[in-house]
Amino acid sequence: MVWSIYFLAEPGAMNWSIETKKGGIPMLNFLRSYINKNLRFKILIMLILTSALFTGVLIYIGVNSHREDVLDKVTRFELELADMTHAGIKHPMAIGNMDAVREQLRDIKTAMKGVEVYITDADQTVVYASHEETVRTKLGNLLADTELTKTLSNILSTGADPRRPFLQTINGEPYNLIFHPILNEPACYNCHAPAKRVLGSLVVRQSVAADYASIASLRNRYIMAGALGVISLVLILNYLLTRLITRRIHYLADKAKQIAEGDVDVNIEVRGEDSIEMLNKNFNIMLRHLRDKIEYANSLKLGISDPFFVVDPDLTITYMNDAAAALTGYQKEEVIDKMKCWDVFKSNLCTDCGLKKCMATGQVAEAERVRCEITNRHGKIIPIEASVAALKDSSGKVLGGFKIFHDITARIEAEKILKETAAKEEEQRRYLEGRVDNLLNVLDKAAGGDLTARIESTGKKGLMDRLADKVNEMFEKIGLLIRQTKRTADTVAQGTNQISAGNQDLSQRTQEQAATIEEAGATLEQMTANVSQNAANTMKVNQLAQEAVTLAQEGTSVVKETVHAMSEVWTASKKIVEIMDLVNEITFQTNLLALNAAVEAARAGEHGRGFAVVATEIRNLSKRSGEAAKDIQNLIHDSLAKIEESHKLVGQTGSSLEKITGRITAVSEAVSEVSAATQEQSRSIEQVNQAVTDMGDVVQQNAALVEQLAGASQTLAAKAALLKKLTSGFAVAGADEDSAAEEILTPATLTGREKRGTMPPVKRPLRQDILQKAVLKEISPEEADLNMEEGFEVF
Amino acid sequence: MEEQYVTFYLDDEEYGIEIHKIREIIGYRRFTRIPGIRNIVKGMVNLRGVIFPVFDLRLKFNLPPKEYNKFSVIFVVEIAGRVMGIIVDTTSDVISLSPEEILPTPKLSPSIRTEYIRAVAQQDDRLIILLDLERILGEKELEELDATG
Numbered sequence: 001m002v003w004s005i006y007f008l009a010e011p012g013a014m015n016w017s018i019e020t021k022k023g024g025i026p027m028l029n030f031l032r033s034y035i036n037k038n039l040r041f042k043i044l045i046m047l048i049l050t051s052a053l054f055t056g057v058l059i060y061i062g063v064n065s066h067r068e069d070v071l072d073k074v075t076r077f078e079l080e081l082a083d084m085t086h087a088g089i090k091h092p093m094a095i096g097n098m099d100a101v102r103e104q105l106r107d108i109k110t111a112m113k114g115v116e117v118y119i120t121d122a123d124q125t126v127v128y129a130s131h132e133e134t135v136r137t138k139l140g141n142l143l144a145d146t147e148l149t150k151t152l153s154n155i156l157s158t159g160a161d162p163r164r165p166f167l168q169t170i171n172g173e174p175y176n177l178i179f180h181p182i183l184n185e186p187a188c189y190n191c192h193a194p195a196k197r198v199l200g201s202l203v204v205r206q207s208v209a210a211d212y213a214s215i216a217s218l219r220n221r222y223i224m225a226g227a228l229g230v231i232s233l234v235l236i237l238n239y240l241l242t243r244l245i246t247r248r249i250h251y252l253a254d255k256a257k258q259i260a261e262g263d264v265d266v267n268i269e270v271r272g273e274d275s276i277e278m279l280n281k282n283f284n285i286m287l288r289h290l291r292d293k294i295e296y297a298n299s300l301k302l303g304i305s306d307p308f309f310v311v312d313p314d315l316t317i318t319y320m321n322d323a324a325a326a327l328t329g330y331q332k333e334e335v336i337d338k339m340k341c342w343d344v345f346k347s348n349l350c351t352d353c354g355l356k357k358c359m360a361t362g363q364v365a366e367a368e369r370v371r372c373e374i375t376n377r378h379g380k381i382i383p384i385e386a387s388v389a390a391l392k393d394s395s396g397k398v399l400g401g402f403k404i405f406h407d408i409t410a411r412i413e414a415e416k417i418l419k420e421t422a423a424k425e426e427e428q429r430r431y432l433e434g435r436v437d438n439l440l441n442v443l444d445k446a447a448g449g450d451l452t453a454r455i456e457s458t459g460k461k462g463l464m465d466r467l468a469d470k471v472n473e474m475f476e477k478i479g480l481l482i483r484q485t486k487r488t489a490d491t492v493a494q495g496t497n498q499i500s501a502g503n504q505d506l507s508q509r510t511q512e513q514a515a516t517i518e519e520a521g522a523t524l525e526q527m528t529a530n531v532s533q534n535a536a537n538t539m540k541v542n543q544l545a546q547e548a549v550t551l552a553q554e555g556t557s558v559v560k561e562t563v564h565a566m567s568e569v570w571t572a573s574k575k576i577v578e579i580m581d582l583v584n585e586i587t588f589q590t591n592l593l594a595l596n597a598a599v600e601a602a603r604a605g606e607h608g609r610g611f612a613v614v615a616t617e618i619r620n621l622s623k624r625s626g627e628a629a630k631d632i633q634n635l636i637h638d639s640l641a642k643i644e645e646s647h648k649l650v651g652q653t654g655s656s657l658e659k660i661t662g663r664i665t666a667v668s669e670a671v672s673e674v675s676a677a678t679q680e681q682s683r684s685i686e687q688v689n690q691a692v693t694d695m696g697d698v699v700q701q702n703a704a705l706v707e708q709l710a711g712a713s714q715t716l717a718a719k720a721a722l723l724k725k726l727t728s729g730f731a732v733a734g735a736d737e738d739s740a741a742e743e744i745l746t747p748a749t750l751t752g753r754e755k756r757g758t759m760p761p762v763k764r765p766l767r768q769d770i771l772q773k774a775v776l777k778e779i780s781p782e783e784a785d786l787n788m789e790e791g792f793e794v795f
Numbered sequence: 796m797e798e799q800y801v802t803f804y805l806d807d808e809e810y811g812i813e814i815h816k817i818r819e820i821i822g823y824r825r826f827t828r829i830p831g832i833r834n835i836v837k838g839m840v841n842l843r844g845v846i847f848p849v850f851d852l853r854l855k856f857n858l859p860p861k862e863y864n865k866f867s868v869i870f871v872v873e874i875a876g877r878v879m880g881i882i883v884d885t886t887s888d889v890i891s892l893s894p895e896e897i898l899p900t901p902k903l904s905p906s907i908r909t910e911y912i913r914a915v916a917q918q919d920d921r922l923i924i925l926l927d928l929e930r931i932l933g934e935k936e937l938e939e940l941d942a943t944g
Contacts, residue, residue, distance in 0.1 A: 588822070588866055591886065595801060595820045598889040602799050602814040619889065 055226040063219045075165040082180040094187040114207040121200040159198040178204040310402040329377030346375040435464045449729045479732035486727040493720035499713040514699040535678040545668035552661040559654040587626040594619035802887040811925045823867035849880035
């Protein structure tokens with residue numbers, strides 16, 4: 001029941017059905033509250049409503065479809081009846097057998113109860129009818145319905161067949177009507193004019209009261225069955241729901257109520273795996289967690305070894321551990337739930353209780369631990385250090401507070417001893433500071449260069465006195481060292497100055513040398529270039545000479561060819577001359593013949609005149625050919641003479657060319673020799689050039705070395721000057737001439753440096769300078785340091 | 796009345812002979828030398844069965860002798876009923892001369908014998924010496940010939 005209450009606490013969940021009728025009627029109010037409290041009843045109502053709705057819909061659909069079915073059948077029957085009647089009367093009417101028509105209609109009346117058939121003409125007047133009393137009346141009167149009359153007149157005018165039923169109610173009884181037009185056909189033309197389209201109508205009317213009654217009784221049966229079904233369904237479902245859900249939820253609700261009342265040792269049975277059983281299972285898990293939490297809190301409480309107690313909001317002690325009991329001298333049983341905390345502890349701070357403040361403000365714990373004193377049962381005053389905190393539930397309500405404290409008697413004792421020791425140490429420190437200040441003053445002066453100050457001694461031979469003595473002694477010795485250093489620095493500075501001067505001279509000479517060598521190098525390079533140019537030119541000449549030789553040789557061969565060609569021309573000309581001789585001879589013979597002919601003609605006298613003319617013509621021809629032959633002969637002779645001359649000239653040309661070839665070859669050989677010689681010369685000059693370049697490099701190197709030397713000597717001079725400057729900053733006691741100083745300067749070093757420094761700079765050879773530089777360079781800083789250390793050792 | 800002449804050359808001079816005095820003109824050919832004959836008669840020629848003596852006109856005219864060549868020509872003439880041949884350097888032409896063109900024999904120096912020259916003809920630039928064949932072979936020559944013949 002507890003669960004259902006919780007369930008209904010949510011507004012508007014299941015109480016909607018009653019909500020609408022919120023009013024002052026006591027009965028309804030009671031019902032509403034009952035329903036609100038009863039889950040089973042709610043489910044029952046829901047079931048009834050659902051199944052009633054479902055059954056109602058089913059009944060409605062069933063009855064409706066039955067009704068439609070019945071009406072459809074009636075309509076179809078009437079339509080068929082109309083068609084059949086029409087078909088049946090068509091033939092008797094066509095042959096004019098009116099009695100047969102009447103008979104048929106009468107048969108319908110007897111065979112089918114409640115069915116009326118009317119046949120009208122175009123004026124709605126009944127012509128034939130199953131009920132003969134209606135014949136010759138207007139069918140409109142019979143129908144007694146304006147809508148239907150209008151429909152009938154419409155059918156008669158248009159001839160359209162509606163093919164559907166019309167409903168009519170007469171004296172509360174329902175009727176179905178069918179209208180069927182009778183159209184004019186060729187079979188009817190012997191009685192009716194073909195121009196008429198519609199001859200009349202066939203009307204069937206049937207009472208459907210019986211059908212409606214059957215529909216109503218079926219509906220009643222459906223409703224009865226539905227009501228029974230709903231009741232049994234509700235009962236079955238209600239039983240099942242109660243068994244499967246409601247009862248099990250009640251069981252869980254009971255158990256939950258036990259837990260709410262504080263009993264966490266409840267066990268809930270789990271019998272299956274559906275949702276409710278899962279709920280049960282989770283409840284068990286939840287309970288186990290709750291029990292674990294409680295056990296954890298208890299373990300914490302028992303685990304604290306310091307004195308510890310818990311109070312309720314009224315400061316009554318609700319728990320106290322053994323340590324607290326031992327400290328206060330009370331038994332636990334005497335105190336718990338019986339005594340107030342101030343009675344037990346009697347602290348000097350009870351008037352301003354931290355616990356009370358804590359609970360009032362709701363703060364979880366006081367910021368700092370509080371020191372106070374308590375008086376126990378036996379009157380002993382014990383100093384303690386305590387921490388307090390408020391205890392709260394999950395809604396933040398203060399349930400009480402607790403306090404943890406411990407005895408700090410031993411600690412307070414120790415603190416007192418520590419304070420006394422600190423005071424003693426402070427005094428000693430001040431004395432030492434005084435002495436150290438004194439020492440610092442003296443050291444300050446020394447740092448500023450004044451080494452004359454000395455530290456006073458108390459003569460107690462204490463550690464500070466020994467320190468003062470040693471520092472004084474040290475100052476003495478440093479003074480001595482600085483005096484010696486000053487003298488040495490002077491000497492070094494003098495020496496380095498001399499070295500510097502010598503170096504400058506050396507550097508100048510080296511530079512001059514370098515310039516001269518560079519000049520020589522340039523000249524040599526120029527010469528090399530010239531010789532190379534020469535060599536190139538010679539090569540070119542050689543090449544040209546060889547080309548000339550080739551050309552001359554070609555010329556020679558051309559000349560030879562020319563000679564050959566000429567001799568051929570010569571031969572040909574000779575042949576021509578021979579031929580010309582022959583021609584001449586023939587001409588001559590012809591001439592002779594012509595002359596003879598002329599002679600003969602002359603002899604013949606007058607008869608030979610024509611012949612004489614021919615002879616003359618022949619003679620003229622032979623004369624002309626003779627002249628031509630002579631011309632040719634002359635020309636040929638001329639050309640032969642010329643060929644001879646050319647031949648001679650060509651021969652001369654050939655020999656000249658051969659001579660030229662010989663000369664040019666000689667020239668070429670000579671030029672080749674010149675070229676080889678020039679190349680040799682070029683190589684030699686290059687070697688010389690290389691030698692000069694090497695020389696230049698060496699001098700350059702020399703110059704660099706001398707420059708380095710100059711740099712080194714300058715650095716040395718600077719260092720010596722710096723040393724002098726540094727030592728001059730020290731004020732030392734005693735005379736400059738100190739016999740002890742002489743011991744530090746080793747004689748070897750002194751004499752060596754001095755000797756080198758005093759040599760005349762110009763006459764010194766360069767090599768020696770370089771060597772000297774090299775020696776200087778070899779001394780590494782480490783070695784220098786070593787030298788210094790040696791000096792210290794001697795010192 | 797024009798008259799026809801056949802001309803020929805001896806050296807550079809052109810000479811003319813009346814055409815009807817000439818029987819035939821033949822080329823130089825070998826002739827048979829006759830021993831013991833006089834200088835001007837060079838030998839004998841057999842022309843188609845007619846045998847006649849041949850003279851060298853150069854010799855007659857005291858011109859330097861010249862070697863015969865294939866262009867040398869023999870004029871076969873009839874002088875005083877005798878057939879004989881005359882060797883000349885070469886033949887030239889047949890020309891017709893009108894009487895105006897024929898000049899009388901010029902009076903030359905006495906050293907030149909002019910009895911063989913009938914006249915000198917001038918045609919265009921040419922100067923032609925017209926010979927009198929009857930006279931060239933005078934009595935002496937004919938006698939000699941007879942003696943040989």
